[in-house]
Amino acid sequence: xxxxVYSEGKIRYFKSERPIQRSYYSTTEIAKxxxxxxxxxxxxVKEFDIKPYKSEWYxxxxxxxxxxxxxxxxxLRIQMFTIKGAxxxxxxx
Numbered sequence: 001x002x003x004x005v006y007s008e009g010k011i012r013y014f015k016s017e018r019p020i021q022r023s024y025y026s027t028t029e030i031a032k033x034x035x036x037x038x039x040x041x042x043x044x045v046k047e048f049d050i051k052p053y054k055s056e057w058y059x060x061x062x063x064x065x066x067x068x069x070x071x072x073x074x075x076l077r078i079q080m081f082t083i084k085g086a087x088x089x090x091x092x093x
Contacts, residue, residue: 022063023062023063024053024060024061024062025060025061025062025063025065025066026058026059026060026061027041027042027052027058027059027061030061030066030069033066033070034069034070034073036073041069042059044069044072044073044076045059045069047083047087048068048072048086048087048090050065050068050069052065068090071090072086072090075089075090
């Protein structure tokens with residue numbers, strides 16, 4: 001979700017830290033929240049053993065799954081962990 005902030009007549013966009021609370025989220029919505037691509041989200045889901053609900057056409061993620069993906073994003077992109085290091089960190093939490 002993007003937030004508009006008006007300052008000195010200019011519009012600036014910032015990513016929200018918290019997703020909007022809903023029952024389920026799609027891969028595209030999560031990718032937009034985190035600033036990642038769809039295939040990156042699907043790769044993380046496979047690597048970190050997250051089990052989304054699958055319908056005939058798309059995957060659905062609960063808010064708990066979104067929170068876990070947000071932690072993974074933080075570890076990999078901001079704290080610069082490797083996949084192996086991020087898995088180890090999540091297991092030990």
